[in-house]
Amino acid sequence: MTGAWSCIIRFACHIPLGWVSIGGRGLYDTVNGLDATGIYDVIPNGRSFLYGLQMYSTWGIFAFAWNLVMFLGCFGCSSYLLALLGLIDSMIAVSLSISAVKQALFIPRTYGACDEATNWRNGTDGRNYFLTANSTAFDTYGGPARLCHAMVETWAFTVSVVILYGITGLINVALGLGTAYSSHKGCPLYCNSYGYRKWLGGGYRKALCGSLLWLLTPALWILDHPLAACRFGFRYICKALDRRRGQKDRRAVQHGRKALASKYSAEKRVDTGEPPVLPSEILLMISQQVHFVDLVSATRASKKLRMILFGSEGLVPGQLEDLREFSCQGTEKTSCEICGIQTCPDCQTKIAVASSPTSRHLRECRPYCSKCFYKTYCRWWAPQGQRLAKHRATCQLREQQTDVEMAVTAATTTDTKTLCRMCASMTQAERRKRLEARDEPELDRLERHPLACSKCRGMLSTRGPRWWICWQCLTECPSHLHPAWAEK
Template sequence: MSLNFLLGGCFGWRPSKMPKADEGTTQVWLWTMKVIFIIPLGIAAFESRKVYNTVKGIPEILHPPYNEHVLLAHLLTYIGTMTIFTWLFISSTLLIFHWKAWKSPYILLMGLIDLGLAVTLGTGIVLQAAYLPSTSSGCSNANTWQIVGMNKSFFSVIADSSPPSSAENKCQWFVSAWSEAVVSLSFQMLIAYVGVFFDEREYSFLNPFRPLFYLILVVISPPFWIHTHVVPRLRFAYRYILKLCRITGVKPLKFDQPIPYTPRDKHIVVTNPKLQQFLTIEHVLLVLVDNLHYEDVINLSLTCKSVREAVFPHRDLNYRIPKLKKRVCNEDSKKPCLYCNKKICFDCKATRFFPGLPGRRHVELCQPYCAKCYYTHFSRHARGTKKPCKCNISDRALEFQQMCRTCANSEPTVLRDSRFKRYQQEARDIADGIFLPPGEKAKCGSCKLDLKSGARWWVCGKCKGECRDAIHPPFAKRRKPLDVEKAEKQEREFHELETSRWLKWMALFRNE
């Protein structure tokens, strides 16, 4: 018999591929288990026969108030164990003497017989469990076990029928016989499993690996599904709620507005009109500052009121300062002062050993992530996920900082506080994409797609972990969409904005 029907599926479902088994190995396993099983099964069988005979000899315990299935329970256990015991001899003899003939479908037949016997024995065991304690320690109260009204307990009646034994002894005997039957059933189930799932073919429904595979699938799938689908969403929702809670805490930062300097022209006494006229010509002034450091230009402006007005004309400040900054200092080593943004170069800089600035890392290195990339890289806790950023531990480490000479002589705490406030504002401007040209949007640091307004997730550029620092705003505002007709106007506004940034830095310069 080919048993090809075991390869077909039903309702469109087809059995999946399993590892190939070996029928010869199945036979060896079956025979070995059956031989090992003979002795324990023999003990259980003869013990259950004794128990059955005892129960049968006491008619008063076979009907209420005692369990009405007592006789049936012990009969099934007795028949089950005794038949299995006999069948073990027959089947193991058949297996050893008809090794070649007893292949499929005979192994399947043997397996089905074993399964039937296991069901018989199992039924008897389940019925007994209704009126026996689960362990022998439960026999300590055998005299009062499940008594109804004024009746004696089940075990007391049995003890009375065979003096001088006690109810507790009888109870322990019953429980021990029941435990032996349970062990027998476990063995029998194993033998039935090997017999029924005998088929060596990979796509057979009765491949021995199939139940194991489905069992593992059933056991592992729910926790795995929760781990991969539910927990990451909960994690994401939790972080999102925390961001929502932070919305109200983000208040606009207030900066001291510079008081505009408006010279009173009639009070300016021009002591050297030629020099003043000379400096008022912008291209002459720019040629002059070509060889100066920026601080020297400031010092030049401090010569007198008229020279100040010539170098930093109050009506033209927004355009003059960028021009001056472009020309001053050594071009090769020119960079802004860390604290006041004034231009410095290798020759005019001052170096100080100051604590690091906590905000700088967030503005220069942290990247925004879109919700999808954040979910994939962080909420899912996939393999290789970085822990939340802890770089703030080293943020305040002492370091060599290059700055202008004015800042170098200022109080470090005041400088640092003021700089941090500006970093805060910069972090917010970066989140809102304020520094981006019109029409351009901030990009996700991972997928490089445009970021929409809404929640912002930040990733530290140093350690690649999630940056949860409060300097980053939890949400980004919506930017007005680009109108083609207004594009020119917006371009102009952008340049004005750039210039207004100069003004912000000017606040420090003017307050000197």
């Protein structure tokens, strides 16, 4: 019952803490918007004043939430547990006091000084802070004097909270340590909230943890079970919607391919004036003097030239291998790392190419079963449970740009690749698009095969949602490149 004394002071702190937490966040967001004008670089102690408001908004919200939770929580605390709560209260008071000191480096400390707000500590370029703020973001306050009055009022509330919370912290530390000191040395210390006897010499830490768990058990149960079920259900619904969207996209792609094939077949039937085809022996003699990429470039330059070289029906079986053998004279023959065309040291080029996001998904994303995903990522106290709401990652896979030009600009990693002349002449955006077109079918093919869970090593269901975890940042990867649902 020792902590009952601090409950009285905590009750008195509710109103000023509510003012600090509600008004502080909005005031800082509006004040921070003036940073673009450069006003904080010219007024005296402008940056310190802005940093003080930032601390004020952050610690004000934390102090209000802490005070609300511990108003009844500290009622039954005593001994070292009460001293620990007092240390946290003192930390809040010290942080808010630093915020108040930094604010006082610029704003007036009395309401009377606000009458001269239009001439208060003007900047080196002659601008006045309150006039600048009133003309941009604070036009609802009713003038520079009213704005100054509101800031001084907020600062005064901060000072009052510092005093009250400083007293609360000192009382809790003094009562907690006093209760522990008054106990007989070497005698057992009984912890009512934990339910059994613990020796002060080595067991008070367990009693302290038990008391905290006793206070937080209802909240932890709510966070662990209903909240985890809601998180899992929300992600399951998203997967189901992505599945339907993916089915529609695949049907549209198949329809487009059929229409394109029918168009090409119609053009082939209409074109009756076929040019003469070059004999294969002459074509092989020509290939000895050129590179394989030159032959491919010639076929893409003109339809008639392609028909002269290879005919309307294309190459006969084995002729393509002969062209590869006779072209690119030499033994060192490789292939382009983007399009796969044969190259040699004379016709290849090494260029730094931006890495493909799809290839990064292939390397870094791992499949999880539904059970492991629920236990590891949906529960609040799981290792990665608190990261599910936001993709707190440095891999930037969630923020993958769908616009190729923007994606190339945002790319930070590059790889040196051996390319043919055609791919080397492309722009960075065109190469990125070609890499995506090559990697996406491979990613889709691999991920639709039977897979095992990366955590429990059990085989995943052939029908059901697929959960993908980024192995670099240990968060769920919601990219559209991964199939949301397993299909037989």
